[in-house]
Amino acid sequence: MKAEIKKFALGLGVDDVGIVAAPDYKSPRSPDLQTILPGTKSLIVLAYKSLSNLETENMQIAMGGRLDELEFTRSCNYRMARFLDREFKAKAMTVPPSYPLYMSYETKGTLGDVSLRHAAVAAGLGNFGRHNLVIHPKMGTRVLFTALITNLDLPSDSPVSERLCTDCNACVENCPAGALNEEGKTDDMKCLKNSQPYGIGSAIRFWTKFAESPTEEQKKMVKDVHYWRLYQAGFIGFQYFCFNCIKSCPIGQ
Numbered sequence: 001m002k003a004e005i006k007k008f009a010l011g012l013g014v015d016d017v018g019i020v021a022a023p024d025y026k027s028p029r030s031p032d033l034q035t036i037l038p039g040t041k042s043l044i045v046l047a048y049k050s051l052s053n054l055e056t057e058n059m060q061i062a063m064g065g066r067l068d069e070l071e072f073t074r075s076c077n078y079r080m081a082r083f084l085d086r087e088f089k090a091k092a093m094t095v096p097p098s099y100p101l102y103m104s105y106e107t108k109g110t111l112g113d114v115s116l117r118h119a120a121v122a123a124g125l126g127n128f129g130r131h132n133l134v135i136h137p138k139m140g141t142r143v144l145f146t147a148l149i150t151n152l153d154l155p156s157d158s159p160v161s162e163r164l165c166t167d168c169n170a171c172v173e174n175c176p177a178g179a180l181n182e183e184g185k186t187d188d189m190k191c192l193k194n195s196q197p198y199g200i201g202s203a204i205r206f207w208t209k210f211a212e213s214p215t216e217e218q219k220k221m222v223k224d225v226h227y228w229r230l231y232q233a234g235f236i237g238f239q240y241f242c243f244n245c246i247k248s249c250p251i252g253q
């Protein structure tokens, strides 16, 4: 069954597939998979090579590439779930590449319901690097993941035993926010402030100032280019303006 599943996924254009039995997926901060799909027995993790778009300094092109990737990964998720249902009468739930994320004061929208990095590592698709991203043996850091939670009884693939990060420190040195200074932990808020300048923090500041301003000032504010950028980010979703920790990593280039 594993071979059939992998063949179908690769046929969709997915670059690699790993499988992990539910007990082997251990992500300390994430919810129990049984609360999402009672009877979960495995996770099928899909890996996709990132486009070269992330190398450019042109942030419209860089983020445009990410949007293409997100759209493709979501389509693969849907097709995989339908395949598992059709062929194996399985229950399969898709795990999105990024959002929606649970918004709460505690997590500040930084905790996925399933940790795709922990799932990818447990499914034999790579291991954590100094940048806290998963490095794939062939694709290096330039890889994104999605997954399917299923009730299929599938054994785990073997983990990658060799450590893939060379500790060259390029990711740490090239992080403009200093978000990787502490080993084993990304400072989410530092990363966010730099990589998403038109994210939720900026939107809150904008609307707070708007509410406190006289009408003439409000009119000026919505005609200002800063508002146009916030508006665009609002419908794009999380719009990144930094890909440095990925693009500076020499592994797999």
Ligand code: B12
Pocket (backbone or CB within 6 Å): 027, 028, 029, 096, 097, 098, 099, 101, 109, 110, 111, 112, 113, 114, 115, 116, 117, 118, 128, 129, 130, 131, 132, 133, 134, 135, 141, 142, 143, 144, 145, 146, 184, 185, 186, 187, 188, 189, 191, 192, 195, 240, 242, 243, 245, 246
């Ligand atoms: C929310 C989120 C963010 C938030 C918050 C990050 C966070 N909390 O980890 C922000 C906006 C900061 C962010 C940034 C980025 N993200 Co992000 N993000 C996510 C998302 C949606 C959830 C992450 C999550 O739940 N984390 C919380 C839990 C899992 O983390 P944790 O237990 O606290 O573990 C942390 C540390 O303890 C450490 N860690 C844990 N175990 C181990 C073990 C070892 C050995 C080591 C060394 C470290 C380590 O790593 C974690 C990072 O701090 C995932 C998708 C998903 N559903 O998983 C993508 C995801 C992790 N992001 C991804 C990417 C690519 C990025 C960015 C490069 C953005 C960009 N421009 O593309 C940066 C990278 C920042 C970095 N170097 O860490 C990819 C990673 C792919 C990969 N190859 O690993 C994912 C998997 C999306 C995807 N579909 O592929 N992200």
